[in-house]
Amino acid sequence: MSKKVKLTAVISTDDDKVLDETAINNSVGLLGKIESYNIGLDSNGSGNTLTSNNSNNGVVSEISNFIRDSNKIYFGSLEMDQREAVAVAIVHSANYEKIKNDTAFSQKIISMFAKKFGKEDSLISKIFSDTDDANLFDTIKSKFLEGDLGQMFIYIWEKVLSVGEEDDQEVELIETTAEKFSMEKPEIAETKKQGNERAKVSKGIDSINSGNTAYNKLKAFEKTVLIALMLTECSTIDGKISSEDLSQLRNLLNEQFNFSSNSLTVILEKDLGYSITKKVEQVEVYREKYELVEFLWERILSTESDIKDGEMELIRKMVRRLDISDVESEGARKEVEANLG
Secondary structure (H helix, E strand, O other): OOOOOOOOOOOOOOOOOOOOHHHHHOOHHHHOOOOEEEEEEOOOOOOEEEEEEOOOOOOOOOHHHHHHHOOOOOHHHOOHHHHHHHHHHHHHHHOHHHHHHOHHHHHHHHHHHHHHHOOOHHHHHHHHHHOOOOOHHHHHHHHOOHHHHHHHHHHHHHHHHHOOOOOHHHHHHHHHHHHHOOOOHHHHHHHHHHHHHHHHHHHHHHHHHHOOOOHHHOOHHHHHHHHHHHHHHHOOEOOEOOHHHHHHHHHHHHHHHOOOHHHHHHHHHOOOOOOHHHHHHHHOOHHHHHHHHHHHHHHHHOOOOOOOHHHHHHHHHHHHHOOOOHHHHHHHHHHHHHHHO
16 A cells, blocks of 8 residues: 655755756655655755646646746656647747737748647647736746756757758747857757757657667667667666666766766756667567677777676666677677677
């Protein structure tokens, strides 16, 4: 029989430490399923908090109240639906007059967000209706700390650049919006760069999910994304990754597979809704799975970084789940080593 426990804690941490949903789930989440949580700055016992409720489904339609009621908006505390709604609110508020007076322009932005977020036009229109306030821009601007605003625009770039080819008008729209939030051109360029890096990973995941190409026939980068997803899944126990395992996973994917901390965000936050490792094991024939293992060893042996014991055990765990034995994996490693000379 389960019970619900309300836990309140004040934590002293470094300024650069990010307390986001992943951090909460990988710490407090070890105690049980988190129904809701609050993250905020504590000042003399009276902190600025932002509440997130894990039972919230769908795009947040009353986002204007959410924005006004928050003392500050912390990017890491936003659920995916909230991120989408806040992103729409940011662009809408910054371009309010043109959107209000130009129906064609308004519809184009609605369609753009619907396409990028995979939502119905009606849901984006609902957010537009809820944020139909000329004063909301100044309110939103006051709610973000600089770092959180930067993360928000990285997210917007990621979503805009993840679907379809880069569109000059969409790029201009986001750049103009960022400028209205007092971001300098170099900062805008950097957020776009990081967003594009994440978008590349997102596109790789979409290609994997499409099922149009056999896993062993994917492009090299897409295979790397596939392996990263499987290694992440193999690091997960009951839907959570311990702090130690997360650190190990990050190091492995960074050192051996060249994933930056920025691009890893997409891998760690992605919920496929199914076991990718199990699907690869079931769908692929032995030779195709063996070729994936060869590719894994090719990436590892092409770097100069040493693999720690824990990282090696994680690799073995993944390979075994593909129904490839340690002996067969070692054979693949030797073949790759011989080919690399």
